[in-house]
Amino acid sequence: MQLFIGHILSETEAALSEDESWHCIKVLRHKAGDPITMMDGKGSYYSCTLLDPNPKKCILAINTVDFRENTILYDLHIAIAPTKNIDRIEWFVEKAVEIGIREISFINCKNSERKIIKLDRIQKIVESACKQSLQRYIPQLNELADYTPFIKNIPVGTHAYIAHCQTKDLPHYTTLVKPAGKLLFLIGPEGDFTMNEVTLAMEHGCKELSLGANRLRTETAALFVCNAMSVLASL
Amino acid sequence: MQLFIGHILSETEAALSEDESWHCIKVLRHKAGDPITMMDGKGSYYSCTLLDPNPKKCILAINTVDFRENTILYDLHIAIAPTKNIDRIEWFVEKAVEIGIREISFINCKNSERKIIKLDRIQKIVESACKQSLQRYIPQLNELADYTPFIKNIPVGTHAYIAHCQTKDLPHYTTLVKPAGKLLFLIGPEGDFTMNEVTLAMEHGCKELSLGANRLRTETAALFVCNAMSVLASL
Known part of the structure; x- marks a missing residue:
């Protein structure tokens, strides 16, 4: 199924984003009257008909809506230090x-090797992956934040964890984490979190944990957490 | 810890591979007398002293050996159809x-978009990842094989599974797979396995399964299996 990302204008009309409009008209050469499936990233797929094939803003007539609740048992938030190699x-x-x-x-973080990140580009990857994997909910992306204010602003009610290698014999994640509720995992840079960063996180309610015996790269550790929550939630 | 891959020559001497010798001498500029940690990929780390800094074949004197058994509860083998984008x-x-x-x-496979693969390059990635993550055992890489003979040669005693999307309501992997013994997972190409391929696998003892509701890319599915076995084995 070919999906396009857009937003609704009224009960009967929707519009595609500028990128999606261009792709729909200039690349895929859709014409007025063609059927288009639009997603809003908030759980709904809209079966539409292309009304105005404007390559800057396609207008669609909404025929039917198919909404599904998000049934994932947990609300996973990962905060990651960007890697040197983007x-x-x-x-x-x-x-x-x-x-x-x-x-x-x-x-x-203190040991971060990358201090800037282009969110536009990452947002496109998010949207493309949502469409590819038929995810109905588009995850939220946040701008690069300094570590200290980020930690101080962890919302109340979050089960927050910091994965690091500064201390041996940390509790294994399977003994601490339940795949339910609001979960936040902090994943450090190539040079790991500093002990000051770990201490600050713990002062603000984070629990420290180990992801296992292997020394994982930053991005491998972060993806491992996503996979592990998915596995634990399906048991 | 900086690790080099090599092999033992005798009880007291070892040699680094050609690539590793070049890296050790020409890039890291090690000199005769320097301490070197060598791994053989079969469970042992050797504390050595550099005897002959030959950039084509470094010779090391072995001081001590530290061997550890492989303690992973399962023996995971993944057979994957190479993706178009290597x-x-x-x-x-x-x-x-x-x-x-x-x-x-x-x-x-029938729907494979890539019919050749350069094993040398993949072997280097394997070795580099072993060193980075302090794995003591270097996994085995096999040459690209045609699907039918591969299936016909699955060793007796293997718990083999084929993950595909051709049939709805397949058993979920968590209901079928135990993280123990010899495990083989077949992961299909971008266009999935054909029904003929699925049937052949089942005739040869493979069980079909689902990795969950999300439509995963080939490589995401394969890595998910590695992560999932690691999680299940640690429960």
């Missing part, structure tokens, strides 16, 4: 969306 | 090694 973050994002995630934040 | 296979291999895998095969 490809590694990009594939993490693509795979995390395929497996299932609600929110991705980027955090600027 | 980067996707390369990152699967890197991540699978980090998380833990024993053997990787490449299979040539």
Whole structure:
């Protein structure tokens, strides 16, 4: 199924985003009258007919709506320090969306090797992965935030965890984490979190944990968390 | 810890491979007398001293050996159809090694978009990921094999599974798979396995299964299996 991302204008009309309009008209050469399936990223697929094939803003007539509640048992938020090589973050994002995630934040840590991130590009990867894997809910992406304010603003009611290798014999994630409710995992940069960062997180309610014996790269650890929550939730 | 891959020559001497010798001498500029940690990929780390800094074949004096048994409860073999974009296979291999895998095969399926694969390059990724993640056992890589002979040669005693999307309501992997013994998972190409391929696999003892509701890319599905076995084995 070919999906396009858009938003509704009224009960009967919808519009595609600028990128999607271009792709729909200039690349896929859709014409007025063609059937188009539009997703709003909030659980609904709309069966539509292309009314106005404007390559900057396609207008669609909505025929039927198919809404589904998000049935994932947990609300997974991963905060990750961007890697030096941005490809590694990009594939993490693509795979995390395929497996299932609600929110991705980027955090600027003491040992971060990358201090800027282009959210536009990451947003496109998110949308493309949603369409590819038929996800109905588009995850939220947040701008790069400094570590300290990020930690101080963890919402009340979040089960927050910090995965690091600074201390031996940390509790294994399977003994601490239940795949339910609001979950936040902090994943550090290539040089790991500093002990000061770990301490700050714990002062703000985060629990430290181990993801197992293997030394994982930043992006491997982050994706492992997505996979592990999916597995634990399906038991 | 900086690791080099090599092999033992006698009880007291070892040699690095050609690539590793070049890296050790020409890139890292090690000199005779320097301490070197060598791994054989079969469970042992050797504390050595560099005897002959030959950039084509470094010779090391072995001081001590530290051997550890492979404690993973399962012996995971993934047979995957190479993706059109080889980067996707390369990152699967890197991540699978980090998380833990024993053997990787490449299979040539009806819908495969790639019919050749350069094993040398993949072997380097395997070795690099082993060193990075401190894995002591180097997984085995097999040459691209045609689907039918591969299926006909699945070793007796293997718990073999085929993940596909050709049939709805397949049993969920968590109901079928125990993370123990010899496990083989078949992961199909971008266009999925054909029903003939699924039937052949089942005639040869494979069980069909679903990896969940999401439509996963080839490489995402393969890595999901590695992650899932790791999670299930740690419960």
